[in-house]
Amino acid sequence: MQVTITINGEQVTRDVEPRTLLVHFVREDAGLRGTHWGCDTSNCGACTLWVDGQAVKSCTVLAAQADGHEVTTVEALETADGLDPVQQGFIECHGLQCGFCTPGMMMTARWLLDHNPNPSEEEIREAISGQICRCTGYKNIVEAIQWAAEHPKTSEVNA
């Protein structure tokens, strides 16, 4: 079947099997390998990206379900203004080690801050609780998101 998905603002049209998972579409068909895959059971969140602005686990969505929708991936976080504060926060606070969970964590973090610019530690922990990191023990991820909350995007400051 033919599927057209707007990924990071660009339309990607491909013939795919109906069972193709969105994570595979994004990685293999669109060639955007920043979105990772880490489990068979929707537990790890390495595959987290946005569909129509909602953070979702893309291993749990069929590409066909995203047909005609907008997908945003980690590759879109950096803009002409530079790194997203979430990306900068992960660097500043050592919020990553192997980097495998990081794109998914950052997509959730950006989603959280867009909806709740000043989250409490509890709210941050809750927001990332569907995602697993094996390296950091989460403390610095929480701090990275707090850092990003304290350093809003220039566009947000101006708005």
Add this chain to the structure above:
Amino acid sequence: MTAIEEVPLSPAGNPIGFGNMKRVEDQRFVRGQGNYVDDVNLPGMLHSAILRSPFAHAKINSIDTSAAEALPGVVAVITGKILEGIPRPSLLGDNFAWMPTLSYDTQAVLATDKVRFQGQEVAFVIATSRYIAKDALELIDVDYEPLPPVMDAKKAMDPDAAVIRDDKGQTDNSITDVHGHKSWESGNAIGTAEAIAKAEADPDCVVVTQDVMYPRVHPSPMETCGSVAYLDKVTGQLTLYTTSQAPHAHRTVYAMVAGLPEHKIRVISPDVGGGFGNKVGVYPGYVLSIVGSIVTGKPVKWIEDRNENLVSTSFARDYHMKGTIAATKEGKILAVDVDVLADHGAFNGVAQPTNYPAGFFHIFSGSYDYPNAHCKVTPVYTNKAPGGVAYACSFRITEAVYLIERLVDCLAAELGMDPAELRLKNLLRPEQFPYTSPTGWVYDSGQYEKTMRVALEMAGYDELRREQAEKRARGEYMGIGISFFTEGVGAGPRKDMDILGLGMADGIELRVHPTGKAVLRLSVQSQGQAHETTYAQIVAHELGIPPEDIEVVHGDTDQTPFGLGTYGSRSTPVSGAAAAVVSRKVKDKARIIAAAALECSPDDLEWELGRWFVKGDKERGKTIQDIALLSHGSLELPEGVEGHLEAMTVYNPPNLTYPYGCYICVVDVDPGTGQVKVRRFIAVDDCGTRINPMIVEGQVHGGLADGIGMALMELIAFDEDGNCLGGSFMDYLLPTSMECPDYELGETVTPSPHHPIGAKGVGESATVGSPPAVVNAVIDAISPFGVRHADMPLTPANVWRAIQGRPVRVDMAVE
């Protein structure tokens, strides 16, 4: 080395030496530009999938692959029979169906005669897409004849137990190591037995015996294992992109397995999404991707599912331990005796130094001063996945530390003594270092009491005890758990330590370009440790070159010198030392060149960071960058001095380094539900010099989460039929942000006297040290119910059962 503020900053704002520096690697990772194995796509590449056994033990009568082969898109289906037909001029075994393990055992690449664990590799499908390869698995018809599985290690040596390794002509399930031993002993058997017997007879002494199980767990890095193999038939060059913590060691194994010449094999380990020991072993999947490329002439990619990762790749622990500790009633420890039944699974696939078949478990005497210790470890085969040394265990020091720290708490309970006080009474004293332990380890340095007092202070220990007493009076159950651990990390020296005959020493090369920029080539392999950052800092510290001017190359056997790789916390102790030594060689050569340029004797020169200058005339000097250019220029050099500024070395560590620490965990337990909440975790580590404290602390955080997971949640158990009960993240529970507290870290710094920069390994300290702290805290909380011990994982159900006095068996689903 705590005086970080004294380190000068580079133009980019990085410390020219040790201190907190943002990681070089992060720039690509935060942009989603990491390059992991599954991101590698080669032209014409095929995909693959492995058919795995549903049975733990079964005879294979026949395999029919015809329907799978007929599926459009399937390129080839490979079975064990086909592999058996491929002869090889091999050092180990004579056909492709079997491969050597890192412990001189053999392991089936694809099962031929029997399957020996659930999830074992049975057939390999190569197809044009991963989806088609998976579809084809459904079409393979295997006629299995189930055999009784041996799932309970305690019954593996029963006379009526099924024999698992009949392929080797075995008549029972014992394991014999390369030296012909069926059990592994250390320490003083007679002295220990006598000391314990004497204590038993002495009314002023106590003897406590406790069974302690360290159940089977799994490292589960977020990235599963995988590989992309391409054999170029024209050049004969095999390139393997793979998830490997030890690319050079893997290359040698492939040379043995495939009979390919080593110089025609290039192993590339790109970005690795976490290892924790899971990516040390050589797995059938890697070998099959190579075979697939040989058969098809195309690149073949193999990527594991999470289920495959959990059920078939290197597990950790599975040690049934019985410990006996004798002490005076004043709390002076006299002796410890340990008996271990070690479940190694169906193939002895542990990755550890040859002379240490029980790993470094023999360091179990711990951080305490007593003369008599002895242990005996007896390994057995069972119908479970192979492995055993993984999950940041420092070659089984995890098990050792867990055992001694549980025993000390049991002793404290028996004596009615505070566990902190009991530890302080027995800790090794600074003047005892270097200290030779009763089992022969030479601990390099430590200030144990100081470190423990820092931890007690940070925790507010006395206040916590007061709070606990008040809460108990109200019927609330909080617990405080302490663990004091000592690790030995950084294997070799090479004369004592090898893996498959490869001595554990590591090469390194440093080249300073004409413009003063440098490239450092490492044998060790980062899986998230940030070698590209910290190794540049070591060179910067030694030579004064800004770290941003130093490129660190690793993970490619064609581009790096030989070495044994990264596991057992060995990177900093071995290759970190190598980086300092090779820098000093360059510095020595730079001195000669500077002297030639300044027309003086090298002896007249003095070093300050980044520069040689004439003693007494600070203005006259040459920077390392000047010298780099001079070394490549036309300056006349003294007799016997070659041009250019570069050096290499192979670092053979004189001894292990011995990091240690004191951890304190505070928990609240709901006795009605058995639910445990980790309220606080205080971790004070002493790993000697800290190259990049931010990175050290990050690694400690990760290890603490591991420990909380193992103590409370993680478990690979089996039912009696051989089914793995931890085959997905729905069953194998890993800690999330909700279970982990906001850790409180502290440090003391006692440099290693034999390491060039005084550093010790730290990558596994927290994984080793934290489980006993959590378990001790939970047991402390529920001790009013008369509980002295309960095995991990302390899930709500298990805690509740312990409180109710019901028996718990964690490794087997038996009631």
